[in-house]
Amino acid sequence: xxxxxxxxxxxxxxxxxxxxxxxxxxxxxxxxxxxxxxxxxxxxxxxxxxxxxxxxxxxxxxxxxxxxxxxxxxxxxxxxxxxxxxxxxxxxxxxxxxxxxxxxxxxxxxxxxxxxxxxxxxxxxxxxxxxxxxxxxxxxxxxxxxxxxxxxxxxxxxxxxxxxxxxxxxxxxxxxxxxxxxxxxxxxxxxxxxxxxxxxxxxxxxxxxxxxxxxxxxxxxxxxxxxxxxxxxxxxxxxxxxxxxxxxxxxxxxxxxxxxxxxxxxxxxxxxxxxxxxxxxxxxxxxxxxxxxxxxxxxxxxxxxxxxxxxxxxxxxxxxxxxxxxxxxxxxxxxxxxxx
Amino acid sequence: xxxxxxxxxxxxxxxxxxxxxxxxxxxxxxxxxxxxxxxxxxxxxxxxxxxxxxxxxxxxxxxxxxxxxxxxxxxxxxxxxxxxxxxxxxxxxxxxxxxxxxxxxxxxxxxxxxxxxxxxxxxxxxxxxxxxxxxxxxxxxxxxxxxxxxxxxxxxxxxxxxxxxxxxxxxxxxxxxxxxxxxxxxxxxxxxxxxxxxxxxxxxxxxxxxxxxxxxxxxxxxxxxxxxxxxxxxxxxxxxxxxxxxxxxxxxxxxxxxxxxxxxxxxxxxxxxxxxxxxxxxxxxxxxxxxxxxxxxxxxxxxxxxxxxxxxxxxxxxxxx
Ligand SMILES: Nc1ncnc2c1ncn2[C@@H]1O[C@H](COP(=O)(O)OP(=O)(O)OP(=O)(O)O)[C@@H](O)[C@H]1O
Ligand SMILES: [Mg+2]
Numbered sequence: 027x028x029x030x031x032x033x034x035x036x037x038x039x040x041x042x043x044x045x046x047x048x049x050x051x052x053x054x055x056x057x058x059x060x061x062x063x064x065x066x067x068x069x070x071x072x073x074x075x076x077x078x079x080x081x082x083x084x085x086x087x088x089x090x091x092x093x094x095x096x097x098x099x100x101x102x103x104x105x106x107x108x109x110x111x112x113x114x115x116x117x118x119x120x121x122x123x124x125x126x127x128x129x130x131x132x133x134x135x136x137x138x139x140x141x142x143x144x145x146x147x148x149x150x151x152x153x154x155x156x157x158x159x160x161x162x163x164x165x166x167x168x169x170x171x172x173x174x175x176x177x178x179x180x181x182x183x184x185x186x187x188x189x190x191x192x193x194x195x196x197x198x199x200x201x202x203x204x205x206x207x208x209x210x211x212x213x214x215x216x217x218x219x220x221x222x223x224x225x226x227x228x229x230x231x232x233x234x235x236x237x238x239x240x241x242x243x244x245x246x247x248x249x250x251x252x253x254x255x256x257x258x259x260x261x262x263x264x265x266x267x268x269x270x271x272x273x274x275x276x277x278x279x280x281x282x283x284x285x286x287x288x289x290x291x292x293x294x295x296x297x298x299x300x301x302x303x304x305x306x307x308x309x310x311x312x313x314x315x316x317x318x319x320x321x322x323x324x325x326x327x328x329x330x331x332x333x334x335x336x337x338x339x340x341x342x343x344x345x346x347x348x349x350x351x352x353x354x355x356x357x358x359x360x361x362x363x364x365x366x
Numbered sequence: 367x368x369x370x371x372x373x374x375x376x377x378x379x380x381x382x383x384x385x386x387x388x389x390x391x392x393x394x395x396x397x398x399x400x401x402x403x404x405x406x407x408x409x410x411x412x413x414x415x416x417x418x419x420x421x422x423x424x425x426x427x428x429x430x431x432x433x434x435x436x437x438x439x440x441x442x443x444x445x446x447x448x449x450x451x452x453x454x455x456x457x458x459x460x461x462x463x464x465x466x467x468x469x470x471x472x473x474x475x476x477x478x479x480x481x482x483x484x485x486x487x488x489x490x491x492x493x494x495x496x497x498x499x500x501x502x503x504x505x506x507x508x509x510x511x512x513x514x515x516x517x518x519x520x521x522x523x524x525x526x527x528x529x530x531x532x533x534x535x536x537x538x539x540x541x542x543x544x545x546x547x548x549x550x551x552x553x554x555x556x557x558x559x560x561x562x563x564x565x566x567x568x569x570x571x572x573x574x575x576x577x578x579x580x581x582x583x584x585x586x587x588x589x590x591x592x593x594x595x596x597x598x599x600x601x602x603x604x605x606x607x608x609x610x611x612x613x614x615x616x617x618x619x620x621x622x623x624x625x626x627x628x629x630x631x632x633x634x635x636x637x638x639x640x641x642x643x644x645x646x647x648x649x650x651x652x653x654x655x656x657x658x659x660x661x662x663x664x665x666x667x668x669x670x671x672x673x674x675x676x677x678x679x680x681x682x683x684x685x686x687x
Contacts, residue, residue: 115603119685125589127565173597176591201661 027056027214028089028181034275035084044070046238055212059225061261062235068218072184076103088181104175108186112159119155125178149173164191183215234258256360259288265331277350281363288354291332295349305345428661435654448661469612472559480567488575500534505565513629520544551631551639567612569608574608607685621670
């Protein structure tokens with residue numbers, strides 16, 4: 027395992043810039059998650075590190091070595107592709123064994139067999155070892171793809187939405203498993219996902235990507251509580267952060283130059299009002315998600331959504347008074363105003 | 367939506383009014399299956415007339431001593447004697463052996479060269495589309511043209527072929543005769559067949575190579591497989607069904623190879639290049655032994671059919687792997 031250092035990395039396809047000026051250091055043994063909307067350049071970043079794309083600008087170092095000009099094989103990275111990329115003519119076993127059969131490794135058949143069975147058990151695919159890889163379900167293919175990366179001991183693991191087509195339970199199981207494996211072997215791991223829970227629970231640091239730029243990188247807590255700008259704030263939080271104009275809701279202290287206020291559930295106080303006249307909004311409707319409810323409140327025609335206790339007792343149409351409690355303030359340039 | 371169906375209904379009613387009532391009832395009464403049969407009937411009929419009927423007639427003739435040049439002579443049913451004679455005739459076996467050797471060598475060369483060309487063209491270098499077209503030209507020519515054209519090339523005095531060979535090897539151009547020499551004549555046919563049909567094999571192999579998605583190679587490269595290993599563990603196994611298909615098509619074609627041999631050597635010198643189809647022609651249209659040659663045709667047919675069947679089974683097994 028090794029440290030990976032990206033400096034001023036850039037890549038364009040024709041006129042569209044997929045990645046621009048990316049600086050990122052992934053420490054040895056660190057788990058970094060990239061979050062970003064579709065088309066932000068997440069896959070391109072991974073492909074650049076793997077050597078499947080040549081950068082237009084910048085450099086990539088793995089450990090001590092500058093690998094910018096090296097081929098994928100010379101870089102020793104493991105990649106879990108977004109579209110699985112299994113070898114269609116091989117069985118699950120042979121797919122998993124493929125990286126081990128490299129002549130440079132000189133592993134005996136017995137060693138390969140033992141290793142493949144170990145990993146197959148880990149990603150719960152050991153019952154399908156003899157199946158042809160095209161005869162698997164999407165989730166099974168994804169597990170084989172993860173396994174094919176894990177059999178190796180590369181300098182960095184690159185994973186492109188590796189859990190996206192699994193059901194919720196298996197995803198939760200494998201999330202824990204993957205995190206455990208990662209910390210056990212001290213793997214350096216760069217991981218792309220759209221799933222906020224994956225990002226928050228697994229990452230040592232989260233990097234937020236927008237239009238090819240790395241907008242912010244920091245611990246999950248930092249990204250969540252101190253987002254650098256509106257875009258980052260909008261990536262995390264469930265339900266989606268409420269963006270409201272200053273003055274709509276009462277707020278204790280507000281700095282100058284605020285254009286937008288970002289308010290999550292923990293920034294909003296909702297109390298039942300005795301009558302419509304006493305409150306400043308009313309409950310529009312309540313969305314029941316099972317273990318929790320989404321409360322949709324209308325204030326002056328603007329909708330505010332927050333998480334609510336299922337036993338809070340609110341009903342649709344109830345008058346409420348809503349106020350803010352230390353929300354996030356964003357200025358005219360959409361950056362967060364930090365000196366409150 | 368409602369409007370549409372209304373219109374269609376109206377059109378149908380109008381059409382129905384314009385058609386005599388009995389026909390309407392008949393057409394309306396036809397099941398889907400009957401209509402399907404109605405559509406394929408012309409094709410079936412044509413197949414029956416030009417394929418199945420001659421086959422049955424040939425089978426029938428193969429049990430007789432019928433001679434096409436003496437249609438009025440008495441036709442005697444000889445039972446299995448034609449088959450018996452043919453299968454014990456050493457000349458027939460030599461013809462079969464000659465055919466087998468042609469099939470083997472021309473397919474081997476065509477497959478190796480065709481696959482190599484396909485592999486090179488698949489690299490998508492500049493102008494690869496142009497070169498693909500150029501390579502395909504021989505295949506588009508008629509075998510008769512190719513035969514005559516190569517007869518000139520093989521001419522010992524004025525032929526270009528001998529000069530090219532002499533240019534590279536220093537052998538006197540008029541000192542050898544491709545079509546006339548016992549040792550060279552078989553190879554001259556293999557060369558022409560390879561020249562003409564390698565593009566065909568290349569085309570099928572190219573389709574196979576193009577069917578391998580790029581991401582497989584990317585995965586293999588990340589998995590640190592060398593180009594050599596990628597070729598043997600990805601390219602070849604994934605293109606194998608296509609290669610086998612090309613071999614099958616060429617095999618069946620070459621088994622009945624006739625026009626090119628007939629034009630180039632006519633089976634000679636002596637009977638060195640006498641493949642089965644030439645023997646058949648000599649028997650049927652020079653010796654006019656229609657009955658026995660029918661039997662020979664049936665034997666060839668069964669052999670090709672049987673071999674092709676075994677081969678297709680193997681092909682399916684490869685595809686299922
Ligand atoms: N091979 C390519 N040729 C041309 N454009 C490309 C190519 N690969 C990516 N792009 C473009 O680069 C941009 C970034 O693509 P990328 O695949 O990195 O997005 P992503 O963040 O992985 O998105 P997603 O979440 O949908 O997977 C997109 O606008 C895409 O259209
Ligand atoms: Mg992607």
